[in-house]
Amino acid sequence: MKIGVLKEVKNNENRIALTPAGVLTLNKAGHTIYVERDAGLGSGFKNEAYVDAGAILLDEPRDVWFSAEMVMKVKEPLPSEYEYFREGLILFTYLHLAAVPELAEKLTEKKVTAIAYETVEVNKTLPLLTPMSEVAGRMASQIGAQFLEKPKGGSGILLSGVPGVKRGKVTIIGGGVVGTNAAKIAMGLGADVTIIDLNPERLRELDDIFGTEINTLMSNPLNISNAVKESDLVIGAVLIPGAKAPKLVTEEMITNMMPGSVIVDVAIDQGGIFETVDRITTHDDPTYTKHGVVHYAVANMPGAVPRTSTIALTNVTVPYALQIANKGIEQALRDNPALVKGVNTAKGYVTYEAVARDLGYEYRTVEECLL
Numbered sequence: 001m002k003i004g005v006l007k008e009v010k011n012n013e014n015r016i017a018l019t020p021a022g023v024l025t026l027n028k029a030g031h032t033i034y035v036e037r038d039a040g041l042g043s044g045f046k047n048e049a050y051v052d053a054g055a056i057l058l059d060e061p062r063d064v065w066f067s068a069e070m071v072m073k074v075k076e077p078l079p080s081e082y083e084y085f086r087e088g089l090i091l092f093t094y095l096h097l098a099a100v101p102e103l104a105e106k107l108t109e110k111k112v113t114a115i116a117y118e119t120v121e122v123n124k125t126l127p128l129l130t131p132m133s134e135v136a137g138r139m140a141s142q143i144g145a146q147f148l149e150k151p152k153g154g155s156g157i158l159l160s161g162v163p164g165v166k167r168g169k170v171t172i173i174g175g176g177v178v179g180t181n182a183a184k185i186a187m188g189l190g191a192d193v194t195i196i197d198l199n200p201e202r203l204r205e206l207d208d209i210f211g212t213e214i215n216t217l218m219s220n221p222l223n224i225s226n227a228v229k230e231s232d233l234v235i236g237a238v239l240i241p242g243a244k245a246p247k248l249v250t251e252e253m254i255t256n257m258m259p260g261s262v263i264v265d266v267a268i269d270q271g272g273i274f275e276t277v278d279r280i281t282t283h284d285d286p287t288y289t290k291h292g293v294v295h296y297a298v299a300n301m302p303g304a305v306p307r308t309s310t311i312a313l314t315n316v317t318v319p320y321a322l323q324i325a326n327k328g329i330e331q332a333l334r335d336n337p338a339l340v341k342g343v344n345t346a347k348g349y350v351t352y353e354a355v356a357r358d359l360g361y362e363y364r365t366v367e368e369c370l371l
């Protein structure tokens with residue numbers, strides 16, 4: 001199969017969809033890989049390393065898009081890239097379609113087979129989301145601590161406190177991969193940490209992992225309201241796969257926070273859980289302040305630590321790319337139900353139920369469209 005790898009165009013997105021090691025793996029299996037020149041530089045991979053691994057470098061993104069049967073990216077295509085969509089193209093990348101209706105419209109209009117990393121599913125886990133959730137979760141506490149500093153607009157609270165001064169409070173809403181990793185770092189920084197989740201089994205698991213070092217709470221409006229009010233830092237880490245994130249933290253709750261407190265809405269890629277987060281921010285301009293509270297809502301947090309993130313991401317994506325390239329999309333789907341869950345659009349239809357429901361499309365199964 002002919003596979004294309006683009007230089008990412010999103011603000012400060014320095015990851016790339018294949019490392020030279022990934023190119024070599026695919027190349028040894030007989031596939032042709034086109035890589036846009038300089039696409040790996042942000043992650044510390046030189047053009048020569050791609051050539052040595054067997055890639056063909058192309059200067060123009062247009063040539064990569066049109067040479068490839070399958071395009072691998074990291075982030076969802078931006079409007080400047082929609083012109084490259086065409087019938088039969090396989091697109092393998094993060095998509096988060098529930099939050100980008102215009103992208104769903106273009107993908108269906110052009111009949112692209114779009115496979116979203118974030119909905120590939122194995123035994124109720126999301127293996128192609130997990131490593132980036134680990135990165136973003138760890139970053140969330142680190143970033144929150146940074147924006148609590150006075151020169152960054154924060155209240156001037158040191159999360160660990162010092163002898164004689166109480167610790168800062170961190171509330172994490174959503175106790176999955178992002179939430180657990182955020183908790184690890186927040187605890188390491190010495191904060192008083194509370195995790196809120198809707199799933200009692202998950203709360204039990206968190207209690208087993210962290211013991212009495214953290215507080216766990218059932219997710220309901222009263223618990224969220226009380227915890228948010230008392231917190232210096234609140235991290236949004238909820239996910240209902242494929243669906244738009246529920247707005248669990250209301251504007252009123254935000255107005256009750258202490259001025260200079262910080263919210264980090266990691267779930268912004270699915271629309272976010274804070275009512276007052278009305279826009280996605282960028283690494284160039286990551287925060288704005290509303291009701292005295294610092295809002296951080298960057299949708300590609302791992303893009304800021306691209307060396308770690310690119311390697312972690314491609315560790316998990318390459319085996320799936322290899323299956324698609326070796327067998328062709330239809331046979332790969334027949335052989336691997338995990339990949340079927342990844343297909344979000346095909347043959348002009350939305351093929352992931354939560355996306356179809358949230359965006360108002362008729363839902364068709366992958367089996368109806370492709371198999």
Ligand SMILES: NC(=O)C1=CN([C@@H]2O[C@H](COP(=O)(O)OP(=O)(O)OC[C@H]3O[C@@H](n4cnc5c(N)ncnc54)[C@H](O)[C@@H]3O)[C@@H](O)[C@H]2O)C=CC1
Pocket residue numbers: 118129130132133134136173174175176177178179196197198199202219237238239240246248265266267268269270298299300301302
């Ligand atoms: N902004 C960024 O750069 C990044 C964002 N993310 C996003 O972070 C979000 C979380 O991802 P993961 O932790 O991997 O998901 P996950 O599936 O591991 O965890 C989600 C958790 O939310 C809980 N939950 C669902 N409804 C809830 C509710 N009403 N109240 C409280 N908890 C609830 C679930 O029980 C689950 O434990 C996703 O939207 C993901 O795409 C992930 C990586 C990077």
Ligand SMILES: CC(=O)C(=O)O
Pocket residue numbers: 075094096118129132133269299300301302303
């Ligand atoms: C999960 C995701 O969208 C990201 O890592 O940017």
